[in-house]
Amino acid sequence: MSSEINDNSSLISVLTNLYKYGGPILMMLGTVSCVLSLIVFTKKNLRKNPCAIYLIAYNISNLLQIYTTMLLAILSTGYNIDPTLYNLGFCHFRYYTKFLFTILSPSYLILASIDRILITSPNALTRQRSTLCITYIAIIGVTLFWLLAHIHTLFLTYILEPVPNLIICTFQYGFYVSFISYYTILIQDILIPLLMIILGVWTVRNLRKRRQVTAVTINTAIVAVHPTRPKDSQLIQILIIDIGIYIVFNAMLPPALIYLQILQARSADFVEFQLGMLLLNVAQFSSYIPFCVGFYTNLLVSKTFRYEVKNTIKC
Template sequence: MSSEIDDISLFTSAQTNLYKYGGPILMILGTISCVLSLIVFTKKILRKNPCAIYLVAYNIGNLLQIYTTVLLGILSNGYNIDLTLYSLSFCHFHFYTLLLSAVLSPSYLILASIDRILITSSNALTRQRSTLRLTYICIIGVTLFWLLFHIHALFLTHNIEPAPNVIICSFQPGLYASFMNYYIILIQDILVPLSMIILGAWTVRNLRKRHQVNFATATTAVTAVTTAAVTARPTHSKNNQLIQILIIDISIYIIFSAMMPPALIYIQILQSRSSSLAEIQLGILLMNFALFSSYIPYCVGFYTNFIMSRKFRSEIKKIIWR
């Protein structure tokens, strides 16, 4: 019994310190990252590119995630300040923004991936479909879809009392709670990352095919180089750099979101059988570590792009000198 109490105390302390000290640092780094990224992608030279517009929407979605989900997670887990307990309306709002912000940014990355598939296609007509008009329509359409799709959270979340004097804001118990748990696992934690992997691989495949075509054409004869520049022109350097940035953002998202499905599955297993307090606390700790890990992709985009992308570093230097 003493050992179990020590384990629970250790798990609780680790969770609290992670959010209390690591959370504010992550928020500050994330805010700086999003603001600087927005400054870069809204520059005149880039904002006419559809992929740059998707990355602007992505960073706006990241700011929404930081100042709703991340902030409330830090207050609750790090400082024991749970605002959802003081107001049922805020409980509704919290879960609505939690579900909304978790899919908005990834959706913009998926749209950007589709745009890069279009622009790297060997078919000229397909490349012409990558337009600013289509970009704005897709961003507005996807945003409205998720705004309406998650509206049920404003009505089916409640403050419940699972134990005496213990009140939590949660999904309505029963079928709805089970449905939402599986929705989060299947859609947010499996389907979204899988879509990113497939679309990213498709883009890389298109790039390799075009490079192979251009190389083969260029080696046939000196005169064929001029023809290749017209009929099979390589993707512009700016587009290549944006593709690189997109692949980096997708990779970071997948890596740091990978912990969430196992944590949710473990929680489901604990709920399906009789578990000790230490096991339950361990499950909560793993869940909160997975949540904290899932916040990281929204906060480090600027830094990874600055390290990996020459074009991004060049734009930052221009901003600093001006």
């Protein structure tokens, strides 16, 4: 038992240093990434493209995620500063923004994937459904839906002191705790990545078909197939990379949450439960990375993005 406690103390120290030193670095990189990405995607020649509008919404959501959920996690875990423990409003705000922005950013990637499926479709009528009007309606609709869907966290979270000198901001015990656990695992950590994979593969499949077929014969007449524009192809590359990074760095969350559920079900001892919480915190830190590296990966994969960055620097 003594050796287990010492091991956990070492892990706690590693976790604290990860948030204390790695957190601010990641925040700085993320801020630069989101701001520069927004500058590029809001340029006149790009913001006319529906996919670019989705990526603008995605980067705005990422920036809000960095300065709400991520900032509070860095302060509480890395610096032992947690305003949510002493103010009920902060407690509500923390969980509301955590659930909202965790799912809002990937939702915009899913919308962008649907748009890329439309634009790469061999059917001309389907391609015409990719419009700026539909894009704005979809963004507003999804944003309002998630704003309302998570409003329960403003009423069912509270500050608790289970033992003397231990204050926590948590959910109401009972059914609500189980609901939050299963919602997080099934919706945020399984359904959202699964949708991303399916839609991403669908988009790539459409794109490959369009490249393979340059013309079709209909009643002895040759009809040219509408080609995918280079700019659309570049945006598809950016989107696929963003989806891939999101899935990779969020892969730790489902196992960590399931492990915690198992520990709770069998009434594990304090040391085991603390280890589970440490794993969860590391997984959560990993999940912040996709929101902070978009600009740098876009530079690597997209010629169009690099060209726009160069033009921006020259201006």
